[in-house]
Amino acid sequence: MAIISKEVLDDTIRKATATFSRAFMFPGFDEMLPAGEYDIETELSAPVDHLSPEDWKASVLIHLHPRETHPGLARSLTVSLADLEFALMLDGLSTQELTLAFLEEMLVDPLVRLLMQADEVSEAELRYFYASPRPHEARGAEAVNRSPVNKAQRALDDKFAIQSAENEGMPMHYRRAPN
Numbered sequence: 001m002a003i004i005s006k007e008v009l010d011d012t013i014r015k016a017t018a019t020f021s022r023a024f025m026f027p028g029f030d031e032m033l034p035a036g037e038y039d040i041e042t043e044l045s046a047p048v049d050h051l052s053p054e055d056w057k058a059s060v061l062i063h064l065h066p067r068e069t070h071p072g073l074a075r076s077l078t079v080s081l082a083d084l085e086f087a088l089m090l091d092g093l094s095t096q097e098l099t100l101a102f103l104e105e106m107l108v109d110p111l112v113r114l115l116m117q118a119d120e121v122s123e124a125e126l127r128y129f130y131a132s133p134r135p136h137e138a139r140g141a142e143a144v145n146r147s148p149v150n151k152a153q154r155a156l157d158d159k160f161a162i163q164s165a166e167n168e169g170m171p172m173h174y175r176r177a178p179n
Contacts, residue, residue, distance in 0.1 A: 039063040
């Protein structure tokens with residue numbers, strides 16, 4: 001992971017090369033980009049003719065590698081400077097640090113917290129689960145049964161079993177589609 005500055009075009013745009021050592025993604029862009037060197041152009045300050053310079057945010061134009069299906073097609077992607085810095089930061093982390101960053105990001109999500117509460121999974125259980133990345137086969141049956149994923153699956157199975165028992169012997173009602 002590195003950014004090597006090449007040249008300054010003018011006071012607002014700087015060209016450089018960003019090198020990623022592993023595949024990466026940007027928020028809002030659903031393609032996994034391969035590791036390698038990418039030419040980037042960073043716009044550091046608002047253009048002179050920008051309507052509201054105070055609302056302007058630094059942006060980066062990344063020249064993407066062509067797809068194998070369209071080798072002659074030049075592609076580019078504009079992202080915020082913060083997104084590029086975050087991708088470069090993740091690229092420099094070890095696997096354990098990446099796991100920790102993923103866990104921290106997951107724990108601040110209110111929907112994840114709600115699901116944890118509904119499934120009776122504590123933050124400590126998740127931290128323990130992600131702190132010991134052992135293969136599934138190596139873990140004993142007891143550890144598998146205590147895992148948050150297994151707890152959630154058991155809760156869904158129990159809910160379905162209860163619902164099935166409650167509806168046992170009841171006639172099925174089908175709705176007809178309107179003509």
